[in-house]
Amino acid sequence: MAKKFDIDIFSKWCKGCGLCIAICPKKVLELSEQVKSVPVRPDDCIGCHQCDNVCPDMAITVKERD
Amino acid sequence: MPREDVKKLLRTKFMPHIWCPGCGHGIIMHAILRALADLKIPQDQICISSGIGCSSRMPGYIDACTLHTAHGRSLAFATGVKMANPGLTIVNVMGDGDGTAIGGNHFIHACRRNIGITAVVMNNNIYGMTGGQASPTTPEGAFASTAPYGAVDPTFDICKLAEGAGATFVARATVAQPAMCEQILKKAILHQKKGFAVVEIVSFCHTQFGRKNKRSRPMDNFNFLKDNSVMKAKADTMTAEELKGKIIIGEFVNIEDAREYTERYDEVIARAQKA
Numbered sequence: 001m002a003k004k005f006d007i008d009i010f011s012k013w014c015k016g017c018g019l020c021i022a023i024c025p026k027k028v029l030e031l032s033e034q035v036k037s038v039p040v041r042p043d044d045c046i047g048c049h050q051c052d053n054v055c056p057d058m059a060i061t062v063k064e065r066d
Numbered sequence: 067m068p069r070e071d072v073k074k075l076l077r078t079k080f081m082p083h084i085w086c087p088g089c090g091h092g093i094i095m096h097a098i099l100r101a102l103a104d105l106k107i108p109q110d111q112i113c114i115s116s117g118i119g120c121s122s123r124m125p126g127y128i129d130a131c132t133l134h135t136a137h138g139r140s141l142a143f144a145t146g147v148k149m150a151n152p153g154l155t156i157v158n159v160m161g162d163g164d165g166t167a168i169g170g171n172h173f174i175h176a177c178r179r180n181i182g183i184t185a186v187v188m189n190n191n192i193y194g195m196t197g198g199q200a201s202p203t204t205p206e207g208a209f210a211s212t213a214p215y216g217a218v219d220p221t222f223d224i225c226k227l228a229e230g231a232g233a234t235f236v237a238r239a240t241v242a243q244p245a246m247c248e249q250i251l252k253k254a255i256l257h258q259k260k261g262f263a264v265v266e267i268v269s270f271c272h273t274q275f276g277r278k279n280k281r282s283r284p285m286d287n288f289n290f291l292k293d294n295s296v297m298k299a300k301a302d303t304m305t306a307e308e309l310k311g312k313i314i315i316g317e318f319v320n321i322e323d324a325r326e327y328t329e330r331y332d333e334v335i336a337r338a339q340k341a
Contacts, residue, residue, distance in 0.1 A: 010067045013081055017088030022285045053100075053244035054288075056092025057082055058068040 004065040007039040013059040020051035071103040088284025090241040090269030097247040121161035138169025152328040177231035180261035181327035190271040198274030209278040228264040234324040235263035242292035
């Protein structure tokens with residue numbers, strides 16, 4: 001069974017720059033109508049932490065699902 | 067929200083920060099915080115100093131001992147802090163203009179002195195805060211508000227400058243490799259016991275530089291840095307022609323047996339007291 005991850009985006013800090021969306025290898029994230037990044041396919045996440053590391057606003061946390 | 071140990075180092079009441087959406091400086095701040103958190107340095111033993119500019123807003127967001135000083139003079143202030151309290155871990159953050167133009171003298175002399183400070187130079191090729199004037203690192207031919215027909219001056223190679231001035235740890239990374247930035251910063255922070263460490267992190271300014279140079283979105287700049295960076299080991303096998311316009315990343319200098327300035331200064335104090 002592959003590991004599952006939860007992506008938590010703190011929308012108050014997100015400025016919608018789109019770096020996380022472009023960098024995600026599994027296309028988990030999308031831009032919402034409020035111009036904030038939202039995880040639309042969290043089950044596809046492989047936990048590479050690239051979005052977390054690249055976020056200039058430090059709004060993303062990737063945690064392993066219990 | 068970042069992970070818990072990183073969040074502890076943040077002044078969350080001032081977040082979200084002032085930088086533009088997608089700014090490379092945020093990526094560098096995150097890398098610095100992760101490096102400091104991984105090294106488990108107590109908050110009261112960290113000192114972050116900065117000068118003036120976009121990059122120099124960083125200490126405002128970091129919950130440690132912080133110092134926001136005069137333009138280009140951050141290294142002079144950091145030297146004073148280090149001399150007074152050699153036990154502190156000092157990370158001096160500065161921009162390309164702050165470090166190599168206004169503070170050029172402080173920079174080369176801190177390198178020469180080999181004092182235990184980690185200097186992080188965030189190179190975004192432009193004076194972003196003041197309206198996009200050409201800086202010493204604006205590439206030849208690139209447009210800026212003071213160079214509407216393309217910059218004429220050749221650029222500074224910050225790593226070669228630091229190497230020539232005598233820094234004992236010199237490395238470069240770009241924001242397109244956040245994990246590599248973190249690794250290099252960790253090494254540079256640990257190098258403080260042996261002397262001056264310079265880390266040039268190539269960032270971008272899509273608002274002022276990108277707008278005039280056909281890279282107006284953060285992702286355009288990010289991909290540009292990713293496509294144009296070459297690891298040092300590969301660059302050694304390439305010709306000068308092939309390396310034109312490329313950014314060489316990696317560790318350039320790492321002298322392990324260097325002696326740190328405060329140590330040598332303590333010896334002088336001991337000699338003077340005997341006399």
